[in-house]
Amino acid sequence: MSGDLRPPPPPDRPPGPPPGIDPQRIERNWMAVSAELFAPQPSRVERWLRRLSVPPSATRLMVATPALRRAWFLALGLVVLIGLAGADSTRTRQDLFALLVLAPLVPVLGVSMAYGTAADPAHEISLATPLSGFRLVMIRSAVVVACSVMVLAAASLLTGAVSPLAFGWLLPALGLTAGSLALMTFTTPRRAGSVTAAGWVLAVVVARNGSGDPLAAFTAAGQISMVVIIGIGLLTAYRRRDRFDLLAAST
């Protein structure tokens, strides 16, 4: 809901309409002028999205995603730093471990901060609007995933690794996000994010212990399983989309 506002306040209201002019018409025109003056100016991102033919109303919903705040960007930056620090040491395949394990958690964290009473102060009001909750959560998730992928992809390139494995976090990131969305139809977004993150770390540890390869979760089998999770997660979220339209009972 952030947006720059044109600073100058509207001029003082004229004392009264000239003779013969309908005062109501003058009042309405005055309101229209004030409204244009007070209207928030689209941010740079918003203008950029509009240039890509995204409708203005959709851009407003996208830039107002509650997750796009300092805490989440700090988490994103931290993951990038840890990933780069690990990869800088010997440039071996295992050096990507930290980036590969942590990167998929970034959009999961973002999605858990993008929807629900804990994330959005106006959640109850927005639920009572005709904008479907499922549509809103998908818009916000898309924004979070797009931001995450852009930054993490840049980090992957900066690691200097030539192997496609440097991008091995991508499908797990999408899979965990979809899984988290599905879980959000059963529990709160925060709890869904925590369960997803814990499940992911457990899966990485189990795969590593089972095969002896620290990156076993990022092999072809692991990636294929993520594609399956993406499908199941999105299908579950869609089929249970009513849950995004309703307020949690504990509120």
Add this chain to the structure above:
Amino acid sequence: MIGGTAPTRSEASAQVLVFGAGRRLGSTEAMVDVDLSAQGGVITILGPNGAGKSTLLRCLATVWLPDSGSVLIDGLDPRHESDRLEIRRRLGYLPQDSGLAESATVFDVVDYLAVMKSVGRNTRHPERLRRLEVMELLDLVGLAEQAAEKVGSLSRGMRQRVALAQALLGRPTLLLLDEPASGLDPEERARLRSILGERRRHATIIQSTHLTDQAAYTDRILVMAEGRIRFDGSPARLAGLADGTTWIQPTRPVDGSTRTFWETSDGHYRCLGTPPAGAETVQPTVEDGYLLLLNS
């Protein structure tokens, strides 16, 4: 009656029908077997904390579904997705905790919710019309001058008016207001009554409040206690429940015939119950009727 005029029922006002609606919250029965039929006018739900007022309003606002029974708004059933979204097009909702983004400006907050409500959509200049409506509503609630101020810098009463402005977006035919007078000073409450008085010509308005003086200005009062509707009628009828059972005496009552009493500003005691011999009864108020009902 608001504005001192007879209620004008309009075809545009939403029809609200509730049949045997119940809702549990954990192990608590928050709402039990509630029946309600309404179209047009201002209805006030009175009741102590935990009486089920907010639960009923949330079920009407379609953000909660009843566990049992039915809620129908204009014949639409919120259990079905398409009906639910259609109901929400006709709805203005002010929850008890409106939780507005403190870092955003007043205009921005209302405009964002106007986007979510699709205000101005399907017109030639959707953005311009949306902004115009936002500005008109801010003017209506007396906040046009504060449009560029951050919500965080506003007083509680002003924030409540911002929340009221968003509820009025899109000229809803069903207006649900949970404690709308909370934090408002007497002048602001008078403005609220005036706004509701104007809107009731086009909408069914259901509000909850703890303030019996606010309820006295409405067309109909529901009293809820322990999740059930204990009274449904006009303010005059509610006050009439205490007819002949309200008296004032100079000393603190000690006998068991007084159901409830309180000390007035002049040091006397206003009592409800069976008046003692010789006591002079007084004209009861809505508050007298309400307290007598809750203590019966």
